[in-house]
Each structure stands twice: as structure tokens, then as C-alpha cells.
Amino acid sequence: MKAEIIAVGTELLLGQIVNTNAQFLSRECAALGVDMYFQTVVGDNKQRLLDSFKLAVSRADVVICTGGLGPTQDDLTKDVLAAFVGRELIVHEPSMKTITDMFQSRGIHMVESNRRQAMMIEGSDPLHNETGLAVGVAFTYEGTHFILLPGPPKEMKPMFTKYAAPWLRTRMTDEVPLYSKMLKFAGIGESNLEHQLLDLIEAQTDPTIAPYAKESEVTIRLTTRAQTASDGERKLQVTELEIRKRLGEHLYADEDVPIETIVLQLLGEKNQTLAVAESCTGGLLSDLITAVPGSSQSFLGGIICYSNALKHKLLGVPMEVLEGEGSPGAVSSETATLLAEQLITLAGSDFGLSVTGVAGPSPSEGKPVGLVYIGFAQKEAATRVITLQLSGNRESIKQRAAKSALYHLWKQLKDS
Template sequence: MKAEIIAVGTELLLGQIVNTNAQFLSQELATLGIDVYFQTVVGDNLIRLQESIQLASERADIIVFTGGIGPTQDDLTKEALAAFLGRELHIDRISMDLVEDFFNKRGAHMTENNRRQALVIEGSSPLTNSTGLAVGIALSHEGKHYIVLPGPPKEMAPMFVEQAKPWLLQHAITNEMPIYSTMLKFAGIGESALEERLIDLIQNQTDPTIAPYAKEGEVTIRISTKANTEQDAMIKLDVLEEQIRSILPNHVYANKDISIERAIVDLMTERKLTLSAAESCTGGLLMERITSIPGSSTVFLGGIVCYSNQLKEKLLNVPHDLLEGDGAPGAVSAEVAEVLAEQVRMIGDTDFGLSITGVAGPDYSERKPVGLVYIAIAERGKDTEVLELRLSGNRESIRMRTVKSLLYRLWLKMVQSEKLQQDS
């Protein structure tokens, strides 16, 4: 069974708000075994809205609308659908009572246009709005099923879960198997490189399916299957997950939707490990990412943002002859990154010390190019690891990629250490 989501509102087309409703509905419909093939956004225009309904009815079995059912003249969703179906609109008495009661309890005057929020289409089932005033509707017509929901997410989501979903299960869904998914999170590898490594699995996929997604510094793969039960689904998903892990053993950091910093905090908490950091060009971004995780205070003891050479020297004891003078490697160097990591670890008496120093841009520094960054990890009782990065992009992109790269190297170091302990 195929579905299309039609989001109504000129504000969506203007980019004034983000269409999070489509994401929520796609996920919810997938759990019912309904495939969303199209998502449409249309402005507050009666003719264009009717054209969108016509097209959606030709290519989908279920059409779900969000928005355009409020009290104003540009709320046209119900009018457009009623005209398309050749049905009349009328006031639903129960819904109207709720609207009137809302204003009466507040001692406020109800303007006449608020009656529009109680409109329903002839032959439809009203969907009660538990968090707002505009009533939704659900109806079937010539083998197609239409769901009309409000636009505000706080109204739309509960109406779908509490009202529309049960209606769909009763009136529209018969033999559809639900879709089950697992998310695999990757770090230390780009989308194109990941696809190249998994190309045989991707090209030969049938069931389960593989869908990659990428954002700055990390890649996600969603593997999905249809099955009668969750147990049947997990048998298939586990087999494919193991295949992917065997191909990319050093890059899969989680099989759920969490950030790599969340994975690191969880690992360090479990092992009772501690961490400190010294940052130059990233200006505290690494520390912000770590401390944004609830419970990170048991892991992260503190850090220093040392932008200037003066603070590198005074607070973290970086030798002056490494920073300045003839033959000095300079602040942006492997030598300074190593000292920063070791010193912040010793000052904090932590198990790990992390450091970053580099050129985020937009201009050269120390006659070194934008995107040249050094990261280091000092671990108690072990040699310090230093890595040179050559990154591209704007200032913010370089800073974020640097942080993600360092977090990946820290995660990998801990995972490999665990494997060595298990093998010994």
C-alpha cells in the first residue's frame, strides 16, 4: 500500500518553518507497512491544492494532509478536498462545542471564523484534537483513503497516533506487514568510501534493503525489512548487520541512532575512564559536544581553550622554542599537539588527554594552509598518538570535521584496546 503526504502552507515554501511533520508521518506509516513514495509541499492556494490532490490520488492509496485547517481564510485543505471529492462541508456539533467551550472557559470572545475549525466533510470521521481546536477528518472514497491533520506538530502527532492510526488499521490496512529497521552509525569514513566498500551488498539488495544517509562527519545506514513479527524481522536484520560489520569492523560505532560522543561517554562510563581536553582552533567545540551528553560529568573532568601561544605556554607548559623562534615548528604542528595532549592529561590526572591545534580559516596562519590540523590523544601509560588532518570546506566545516575525526580516533582506540584485552 502506497501513501503520499501533502504538507499545506506557504510558510513551508518560503522556508520560514521546517517540515518535520513529513519525517514523523513517514516513520509512523512505515511501522504500519505503508510505503511513502511521495512528499508534496503546496502553498495556501485552492487551485494548486486541488491539483496536488488530483495527482496524489492517481499515484497513492492513502493521502495524508497536514496544515491548512485553522480558522483563517487561507486555511483551505478541507475546502479543496471536499470540492475534489464532490462532497459538502458541515459543522461537526461535538467539535463545535469544544471550540465554544474553549472560549467560554477563558471568558474570551469567539470570532465567527473560529467555526471553520469544526468543519468536517460529509461522510467523514472526525478526528478529535486533544491539544488544539481544529478537528481532523478521515474518510474513504472510491478505494482511496484521506487523512486530514493540523499543521502544528504538537497537535498533528497526537492526533495521528490517537485517532488516525487506529482509523487506518480499521479501514485501510488489511494484509500489510510492518516495516522494521535498524540504524548503523559509522565514523571515520565518508559516504562515497562506505558505498564503495558495500557496493556488492547495495547492488544485490532485495530484502532487507540498505539506505545510506550522510551528514557532517558521519554516515548512517538504515537497514529495513517487512515481517509479520519483530522476531522474524530481527533474524534477517541481524544477518545483514553482521555482514556489514565484517566488511567495516573499525567504523560501525553503534546500531542505534546515537552520536559518537554518546557512544564514547557510554564506553568510558562503563570502564570508569576519565578525559580532559586542550583546544586551539576549535575553540571549545570538542568540549561542547562531549558535555552536551547527559552523564558526561563522570567522564569529562575539564579542559582548556588555548587560542594564543601565551596561554599554550603558561597554562599547558608548551616550550617556547616549539612555538616561536628560528626553526620552531609553530603552534600548528604535531609537536605542539603532542605536548598539549600530554600536559592536559597530566594536569587533570585523567586517563585520556585530547588536543587540537590547526588552521580553521579563513586565512593562513604561520604561513600554513587552511585545513591543516593536528589532533592528539595521550593515554595513561601509553605512547601519544598524533594525527595530521588535511581538511577542506569553510571554517565551521573544518572545525566540526576536526572534532568528529578526533572523537572517532578516541572511540577506535578504546575499541581496539578492548579487543586486545579479550584476545590476550
């Protein structure tokens, strides 16, 4: 069964909001065994929306629309689709009651346009909206299944999961669900990772192997079709084991999570704590860590010691190390070591992690852009420093430095 998403809304075309609905729906359809072949974004325009419907029915078995179900005159999805299939719009009375009751309870006059949210296409099945007012619609027209969902994700997601997906499932025949597994890697680039797996990628049939990357992390998606989750896991296992054998030192998770999540899990399992000192990353490392729920159990805090004065005043790095002719300088292995070690003393943490370097755009202390030192101090262990020469613009260097620090800390935690 082939599917197409039509996302309706001029705000999407203008880039005012991001179309996260398509990502969610594609993932959910794959789990059902429905292949997502096309995604279309169309503005609030009758003719262009009509053209989108005509094209979709020529190439898809399932057309899922998001957006355009609201009360205003530019919410056109139901109107245009009703005209396209030659059916009337009728009032869904339970939805109409919900709308009128809400306005009455708030003591607000309901304008006539709000009735539009209770309209449904004649002969369709209503899809209950648990978190909003606009009723969804599902029906079949000349062999094509149409599903109309609201645009706001907080309304769209529960409507699809609880009502649209079961409706669609009853109309499916021999579709076999897709099962995917995400393998997450750090400390290795996409091209290097692909090179080490090239023979597997070129010979792939089932499961399929798809690498893709974002800043400082690489993901491998393994995908197969199977009738049950256990069968899917069994089919993926052989390929996964081979990938682990080749790239185990970089594989930090078998689920789609960032490396900071795994670092905090390991710290929690070991009942250990972490503090950080950041110069060139300017708080980015702390931000990544504290974005993980429950991070306060293991993360004691961070110091952004951007200037030499604060490196000296807050963490006791001698000025003769930071400045002066013949000194190592702020961007040095010596400074990274002292920052990390002083953190343990100051914070009482089990680990002290420091980052100092040149993020750019210009060299500093006569040292090149992208030169970064990462210090790792641990109670009752020798401090070590990792030297990196990173490429990219200022933001990329900061991101890569922070992620590299987490990767090397993960390795240290994993091996200890």
C-alpha cells in the same frame, strides 16, 4: 498500499520552516507497511491545493495532509477537500466545546473564526487533538483514504500515532511492515565504504542496502519486510554480520545516534572522565558532547584556547614551542601533545583530548589549510597524536576535525 503526503503552507515553500512532518510520517508509514511514493508541498492557494488533491487521488491509496487546519482565512485544507469530494463542513461539537471552554477560562473573547478549528468534513471520523484545538479528519472517498492533520509537530505527531495510525491500520489488508536497521560508521568516507560493500549492494534483493552520508559520518540502512520484528531481525542478520566483518573497525553503532553519544556511553560504562582543549574547532567539540543528555557525568569541561597567549597561560604550553624561528608552532604534534597532557593535570580527567590546526580560509604558520593535529592523553599511558589533512571549507574542516577526534577516542575506548 501507496501513500502521498501533501504538506500545506506557504511558509514551507518560502523556507521559513523545515518540513520535519514529512520525515516523521514517512517513517511511521513504513513501519505500518505503507509505501510512501510521493511528497508534495503546496502553498495556501485554493486552486493549487485542489490540483494537488486531484493528482494525489490518481496515484495514491492514502493521502495524508498536514497543515491548513487553523482558524485564519488562509487555512484552506478542509474547505478545499470538502469541495473536492462534494461534502459539507459540519461542527464537531466536542472540539467546539473544548475551544469555547478554553476562551472562557482565560477570560478572552472568542472571535467567530476560531470555530473553523472545530469543523470537520461530513461523514468523516474525527481525530482528537490532545495538544491543540484543531480537530483532525479521516475518511474514505472512492477508495482513497484521506487523513488531515495539523501542521505543528507537537500536535501532528500524537494525533497520528494515537488516532490516525490505528484508523489506517483497520483499513489495511495484506500490507507487510517494513523493518529497518541503521548501521553508523565513522572514520571512513561514503565512497570508500560503498566500494568495500559494492558486491553486496549490486546483488541486493532482500534486505536492501542503502548508504547515505552527512558530515563525517556514514549510515547504512538495511531494510526488509516481515510480519514480526523477530522475523525482520532474523532476515537482516546475515547481511549485517557480513558488513560487520568487512567494516567493523568503523562501525560504532547499530542505531541512529551520533558518535558522541557512544563515546559518552563508553566513558560512563568505564567510569572514566574526559576534558578537551580546542583551538581550531573553537568549541565545536564541546558543543557536540554537551548536546548529549547526561554528558555531565563523564565530561568535565573544555577550554577554547584559540590564541597562543591562552595556550600558554591556561595550559602551560611554552611560548618557545608556540612561536619563534624554528619552533614547532601552535599547529604541531608537540602542541597537541602538551595541550592534551596538561588537561589531565588541570582537570584531573582520565582522558585529555586536544585539537589544533588550520581551519582556513588561509594558511597559518606556513602550514596548509586543513592540517589538523589531535592529541590523546590518558592517565598512566603514552600520549599519541593523530595527524589529519582535511579538505573542505572552514566549517567542514571544523566539523570533520571534531568528529575525527571523537572517532579516534571511540576506538581507544573500545579497544582498551
